Amino acid sequence: MGLLEDVKERIVLADGAMGTLLYSHGIDRCFEELNISKPEEIVHIHEAYIAAGAEVIQTNTYGANYVKLSRYGLQDDVQTINRAAVRLAKQAAKGSAYVLGTIGGLRSVNKSAITLEEVKRTFREQLYVLLHEDVDGLLLETYYDLEELKTVLAIARKETNKPIIAHVTLHDVGILQDGTPLSEALAQLEQLGADIVGLNCHLGPYHMIRSLEEVPLPTTAFLSAYPNASLPDYRDGRLVYETNAEYFKETALAFRHQGVRLIGGCCGTTPSHIEAMAKALTDRTPVQQKQVKQRTLSVSVSAPPEQTEPPLTDIVRKRRSIIVELDPPKKLGIEKFLEGAKALKEANIDALTLADNSLATPRISNVALGTIVKQQLGIRPLIHITCRDRNLIGLQSHLMGLYTLGITDVLAVTGDPSKIGDFPGATSVYDLSSFDLIQLIHQFNEGVSYSGQPLGQKTKFSIAAAFNPNVRHLDKAVQRLEKKIQCGAHYFMTQPIYSEKQIEAVYDATKHLDTPIYIGIMPLTSARNAEFLHHEVPGITLSDDIRARMAACANDPIQSAKEGIAIAKSLIDAAFDLFNGIYLITPFLRYEMTVELAQYVHEKQAANERKVLHG
Structure with missing residues (x-):
């Protein structure tokens, strides 16, 4: 069976964060370069997630593209770093977990900093390496800009029949930064050919669950969620995530209730969080219907004070x-x-x-x-x-x-x-x-x-x-x-x-x-x-x-x-x-x-x- 066949029948558990976990270990440099310089560290993290119950792991390639690697002078190593990442993930999986090739979004706050043409060019370079290394599927994650995600999704869908997971990232509950309701955005991604659609990063379980309450079950795709561990604290110049893993045990059931079929973690999550969710999800039977909460918008049109x-x-x-x-x-x-x-x-x-x-x-x-x-x-x-x-x-x-x-x-x-x-x-x-x-x-x-x-x-x-x-x-x-x-x-x-x-x-x-x-x-x-x-x-x-x-x-x-x-x-x-x-x-x-x-x-x-x- 393949990933989509598994997701069709039951809830599948994915892994958690890679970058913030490395950061918590005191590593504060290009995480993707560690695929070359510290391969044993990357393999160890993959293995820890699998031991915790993850059936799906992602390659350490979130920022392994020309634009982000150029910040470290590594722009010429895109192929080498991505190729190594897939091989390390496969080495750790040993056939017991699916390996997703991860490609992160480029646009965030400063949308105009990179054009769509640059996005396309950068995306294709990374995509072709991951596909050539025969990943089990693609994970497009942390896309704040819907236009960017739709653009790269169309490219990926044209190039492969492998499963594609497309994740948007929200600043606030239930709505993208351009004002598009989450339900509408996920429907658009489904129409463009994404097999699994959902959310990752920025929001913790509470706000992510609230967002999913407004999302109906997809017609042909499936839902996924990779929440952050918590809101980060800032101490002595470092970001710290402190959510108790037991909290993820409670929220895993709420995600199941919202129709999520693929559940993992993002920033701040560790193998302990994944293990807690695995213990909670003893019943992996997915829900077939859900009650959707209707989104209400209240915007008045009125002049400011003394506007004449x-x-x-x-x-x-x-x-x-x-x-x-x-x-x-x-x-x-x-x-x-x-x-x-x-x-x-x-x-x-x-x-x-x-x-x-x-x-x-x-x-x-x-x-x-x-x-x-x-x-x-x-x-x-x-x-x-x-x-x-x-x-x-x-x-x-x-x-x-x-x-x-x-x-x-x-x-x-x-x-x-x-x-x-x-x-x-x-x-x-x-x-x-x-x-x-x-x-x-x-x-x-x-x-x-x-x-x-x-x-x-x-x-x-x-x-x-x-x-x-x-x-x-x-x-x-x-x-x-x-x-x-x-x-x-x-x-x-x-x-x-x-x-x-x-x-x-x-x-x-x-x-x-x-x-x-x-x-x-x-x-x-x-x-x-x-x-x-x-x-x-x-x-x-x-x-x-x-x-x-x-x-x-x-x-x-x-x-x-x-x-x-x-x-x-x-x-x-x-x-x-x-x-x-x-x-x-x-x-x-x-x-x-x-x-x-x-x-x-x-x-x-x-x-x-x-x-x-x-x-």
Whole structure:
């Protein structure tokens, strides 16, 4: 008989964790490399699981792919490591247990870090080695991203008729991180040809059982579950799992009641956990029917507090729109900032945009100042959010806080690396890329958190994204822009542009798109300012002509400011008939410069309207 025949007739017991077990033994390096350097250790663990009652073991190949092995300089050893893993598992099994070739997911939090094409290429390399070594089946495990799992499952199903187990991993009970209910996801995997579908990792038995309560018995496939031992604790720099193995003895019966046919363990589990489940499952007869708990979603659509203004995208599509950046101060005291904000309001701007610790330099919180200008001055704040300073937990909390404050205009950016700022030793987080952050905010607008759980409300964030046209290959920058649109961006704000020809080039490169673009214009204050921006600030390039113009008045601060204003006005002229959006960036809190430029835009608009009116 084969694995599927066994699972059809009875509940089959699988093994538990490999990586966390090695980790608990004090090994803290590439676990898959141990197939070569410490083969006896791997064989011993396999044998311990079989002795505990496991009828199915998995190869030590979870991360034995090009992407993960490259972190250790082992990317050229994919075939060697995978081949050794299968042979070690077979050596331990001695024909008394099925050997599954394990392939782990690549995408997790930072989904955009690896493309589907890279996923396919990496997966095929590992898949072919495992199949060539004649494993008894495949275990695709720890896939947070359903798109990735469906992609690799389709490849594997085309290449082999061997049994395939496909496991998703959840952040929260009963739902994937993209909002797909678990029951629906497993049904899709079944339709794609998976023989066994289920869950592994992240959740312990309690939450995994709750998730399975919402899943009906598959029509042609079977259910499986590989729960974690517990939530991990963090002690002295190490993760520790402490669940009593006896607890697994109790929960094994609950898994059986939910229709699970293949039961194993994931992070933190040991041979003791598997032995406890084996003792509990004296009756291996599977259930043939179950009562399914219906999932209820409650998402309301309501405006945040004081939400009365139309989205900036609506404004900029209908008329000329001006947004102005005024950086929060680096020191305490906001009198000058508020003075500038008030002056800009009187200049009739549409929004005041506040950077999020630009150039990795700490400033007063842009949320705090955004709230103050909204409440005290009635100015619309547009808040920048970087991926640099907050992990995924902090970003989601930050977004919920913004919405609760009634702030719905946001700009999602990667953020300058911390090493260029005042604290070069600080950690740059980058859990997400700007693409992922845009997707997260878009998901909020659908009423779904990153974990896939409902937020309770659908938010109404207006999502801006950054566009840097100051690059050698503008077509590639536009491709990034198009990708951000696919992620959910509503409009774009460019880096400062200092060339009329470049503004025209941006128009020609983006005129096929319907997404509004605000052209970034920042007045220069001095020759030194111009040289610094040109040579040292990423994403900003000045023409030789502009640098020469600023150099000509290098010793006259007043004339330098006038020249900076004149250059900015010529750039506004170039952008005026091509783009409805003007994004003015205030240098060094010198708000009088952007006030003058905002007034210039309005005067130019009024002159155009008079010209049209009088024919």
